[in-house]
Amino acid sequence: xxxxxxxxxxxxxxxxxxxxxxxxxxxxxxxxxxxxxxxxxxxxxxxxxxxxxxxxxxxxxxxxxxxxxxxxxxxxxxxxxxxxxxxxxxxxxxxxxxxxxxxxxxxxxxxxxxxxxxxxxxxxxxxxxxxxxxxxxxxxxxxxxxxxxxxxxxxxxxxxxxxxxxxxxxxxxxxxxxxxxxxxxxxxxxxxxxxxxxxxxxxxxxxxxxxxxxxxxxxxxxxxxxxxxxxxxxxxxxxxxxxxxxxxxxxxxxxxxxxxxxxxxxxxxxxxxxxxxxxxxxxxxxxxxxxxxxxxxxxxxxxxxxxxxxxxxxxxxxxxxxxxxxxxxxxxxxxxxxxxxxxxxxxxxxxxxxxxxxxxxxxxxxxxxxxxxxxxxxxxxxxxxxxxxxxxxxxxxxxxxxxxxxxxxxxxxxxxxxxxxxxxxxxxxxxxxxxxxxxxxxxxxxxxxxxxxxxxxxxxxxxxxxxxxxxxxxxxxxxxxxxxxxxxxxxxxxxxxxxxxxxxxxxxxxxxxxxxxxxxxxxxxxxxxxxxxxx
Ligand code: ADP
Numbered sequence: 001x002x003x004x005x006x007x008x009x010x011x012x013x014x015x016x017x018x019x020x021x022x023x024x025x026x027x028x029x030x031x032x033x034x035x036x037x038x039x040x041x042x043x044x045x046x047x048x049x050x051x052x053x054x055x056x057x058x059x060x061x062x063x064x065x066x067x068x069x070x071x072x073x074x075x076x077x078x079x080x081x082x083x084x085x086x087x088x089x090x091x092x093x094x095x096x097x098x099x100x101x102x103x104x105x106x107x108x109x110x111x112x113x114x115x116x117x118x119x120x121x122x123x124x125x126x127x128x129x130x131x132x133x134x135x136x137x138x139x140x141x142x143x144x145x146x147x148x149x150x151x152x153x154x155x156x157x158x159x160x161x162x163x164x165x166x167x168x169x170x171x172x173x174x175x176x177x178x179x180x181x182x183x184x185x186x187x188x189x190x191x192x193x194x195x196x197x198x199x200x201x202x203x204x205x206x207x208x209x210x211x212x213x214x215x216x217x218x219x220x221x222x223x224x225x226x227x228x229x230x231x232x233x234x235x236x237x238x239x240x241x242x243x244x245x246x247x248x249x250x251x252x253x254x255x256x257x258x259x260x261x262x263x264x265x266x267x268x269x270x271x272x273x274x275x276x277x278x279x280x281x282x283x284x285x286x287x288x289x290x291x292x293x294x295x296x297x298x299x300x301x302x303x304x305x306x307x308x309x310x311x312x313x314x315x316x317x318x319x320x321x322x323x324x325x326x327x328x329x330x331x332x333x334x335x336x337x338x339x340x341x342x343x344x345x346x347x348x349x350x351x352x353x354x355x356x357x358x359x360x361x362x363x364x365x366x367x368x369x370x371x372x373x374x375x376x377x378x379x380x381x382x383x384x385x386x387x388x389x390x391x392x393x394x395x396x397x398x399x400x401x402x403x404x405x406x407x408x409x410x411x412x413x414x415x416x417x418x419x420x421x422x423x424x425x426x427x428x429x430x431x432x433x434x435x436x437x438x439x440x441x442x443x444x445x446x447x448x449x450x451x452x453x454x455x456x457x458x459x460x461x462x463x464x465x466x467x468x469x470x471x472x473x474x475x476x477x478x479x480x481x482x483x484x485x486x487x488x489x490x491x492x493x494x495x496x497x498x499x500x501x502x503x504x505x506x507x508x509x510x511x512x513x514x515x516x517x518x519x520x521x522x523x524x525x526x527x528x529x530x531x532x533x534x535x
Contacts, residue, residue, distance in 0.1 A: 003122055003152070003239060004028045006047035008038045008064055010054055018053050018082070018109070025115040035060065039067045042074045045145060046236040048122055048152075051114075052101070053082040065100040072215030076238045078102045078121035082109060123156070123240030135159040135250050136177055140170030140196070141185030146212055146235055150183055153242035159250070167196045174203040180253045181246065186213040186225055186232075197228045206256050208249045212237070309359050316356060320349045347393065354428060357421055358494040362473070365418075365497040372415040372501060379409045379419075379444060379451055379522075386420050387442065390427045398436040404443035409451055410524045418498045419522075425491040426455040426518045433516070434459030446524070450504075454519040461512035471496040471506070495520070 005027045009015030015031045022029045030047065032038045042050065050068060054061040061081060068074045081101035103117050139150045142165045154161040162177060164170035174182060182200055186193045197209055210231040213222065217234060226232040230252065233245060323346040331339055387401065394401050412419075430440040438458040445452050462470065462477060469475045474489040499506040499520045510516035 002026060002028045003048040004030065004045070005118065006038065006041055006050045007031045008035075008050070008052050008054060009033060010060075014053060018051060018114070021109070021111045021114055022051070022118065025118070027118070035064050035067060038064055039071070039074075042068060042077065043071065046074060046077060046149075048149075048239040049078045049080065049118055051080045051082065051118070062100070069100055072234065073236055075215075076234075076236065076241055078238055078240065080105065080114075080117060080121065082107055082114075121238075121240060123153075123243040135180035135253070137161040137181045137183060137246065138164060138170065138173050138177060138179035139183045139185075140164045140167065140173075140200070141183065141212065142166070143185050143187070143212075143235070146185060146237075149237060149239065149242055150246075153237075153239055153246055156239075157243055157246050157250075159246065167199070170196065171199055171203050174200050174207070179204065179207060181249045182207055182209045184209060184211050184229070185235075186211045186217070193225060194228050197225075206253075206260060208252050208256075210245065210249055306360070306363055309356055309363075313353075313356050313360070316349065316353050320346070320353055323349055343392070343396065347396075350389075354421075354424065355488055355490070358425070358488070358490045361418060361421055361494045362490060362497060365494070365501055372418065374413050374415050376411045377414040377416050377419060378411050379453065380405060382416060382420055383423065383442065383444065383453075386423045386427070389424060390431060393428075393431050394440065397431060397434075399431060399434055400439045402439060402441045404441060406445060409444060409446055412451060412502070412522045412524055414502050414522065415498075419502070422495045422498050422520065423453070423455075425495050429491060429518070430455050430457035430459065430516070433457065438515075449524055450521040451524055452519055452521045454517055456515060456517040458515040461514050461516055462508060462510040463512055464510075467508050467510065470508070 005022055007015060007018055007022070007029050009018065009031060011033065012031075015033075019029045019031060030041060032041050038050075041047075052061050052064050054064060061083075065079065065081070068077060068079060079101045080103045082105050102121055105114055105117060137150065137154050137159055139147045139161050141147055141163070147161070147163045151161040151163075159180075162173060162179070164173045170182075170184070173179070182204065184193060184196060184200070193211060197211065200207075200209055208230040210233060211225050211229045212233055212235050213225060215234050215236070217225075222232060231245070231249065233241075237245065323342065326342055327346060331342060334342065383403070383405065387403070391401070427440065427442070434440060434457040440458075441454075441456040443454045443456070466475075466477050470477060471492045473493040475493075476489040495518075496506050499522070502522050504520055504522040506518070506520040508516060508518050
């Protein structure tokens, strides 16, 4: 729909030129020649723009301006005055005219300038506003002119306007159309504009609602209307103002939609997080149950394992005893190959016994279930009764045992059986890792409230990087060129637990290819004493 321009000219001849320029530019032009007809035409069908082409000097142009700008219904219609050359005495009239008009153009007229100026005032300078997707504007009004004006402004903006001529139809369309903006004629009949706005709000929340009030509406009524809606504008609206209004309100709508979208996304993220949280909670519970089951199973397996190891010990003791009797009573009389078989059987049985004792000892010390069976222990006695147990192995491997022991040693408060096992493990290792012809030295000393026992050998040695590691359970060091002797990696772990349970310390110093020196200390008095507290 074309914009309508009301042109006031002094006569047909002068109207012709301006009219032609405007019509060629695509406008509908209505020409009037008198001030009275101008006012009448403007009120009957408010134009989108008025061009005054009236002669000067004379106050006809000024009066025409006053007629238009003084009428609230026409006040917003853009006004372009085409002025000729003013005589000096008419300077004041010119100034007033220029203030009243929205634009003044001097004659002789430049066509492009007139068309450009008219377009700018009509808000078309930037062309249709097409940044947004087409929107739907619902105009709830029975004022045909207002609706038409909105329709045209909407079209220019690339949107569409739909009219609802009654409040009921407005409500229906607000529900069915899903408009992006609602313009409501404040004079529309029915239960009153406030009520209608409230109903429309319920039907289409988040959609901006703008009231179009009759000209000159002021005071509490206007305030109430403005309060209820997102905007209140006075009729009639110039095309430029209408387009600005549409842009502004559709921007508001878009911002609200974006806000809604962000809220929806935030809610979705929150829901997803909550769901994840719940899932994690379930997973946590499941893992806890699995962990408990695993613990139970492990405990069951451990106690079964412990029971088996424990039950192995008695028959093994019988075998070791029987083999010892055989060795002592019958070995000499047996043929040499049987002697070898018997010796190897006894060695293997003893190794198995050591393994069983280490496993049971670690189990016992780690869980701290069975307290140490402590008593006063003379370490020299303990050493003297342990070394005979390894003599056969020393001899079998051609190793020499050197004992470097003092005359006396203070007694320690210890579990004899456990300490004997520590010493046996260290001697066993020294024998195991020392090649034939080597030496094992067993020494003991009393120094600084501690007794220190050391087992040294001239064996393969241990790299410094392994000095700590070998005291961990199941840790063994493989050495190329050295046949891997039967071992579980439990002997030193037992020794460490056992010595520390007595308040002592165990360590190794060694040089590869030269030999190793395993030492442990036991306190004889003071803090952490191996002795029982004195009564
Ligand atoms: P294993 O039953 O394997 O001997 P241990 O805990 O007694 O287990 O020893 C762990 C590892 O420490 C051994 O496998 C060996 O590599 C190293 N080791 C222990 N004693 C000696 C030693 N006297 N000489 C060289 N290496 C040793």
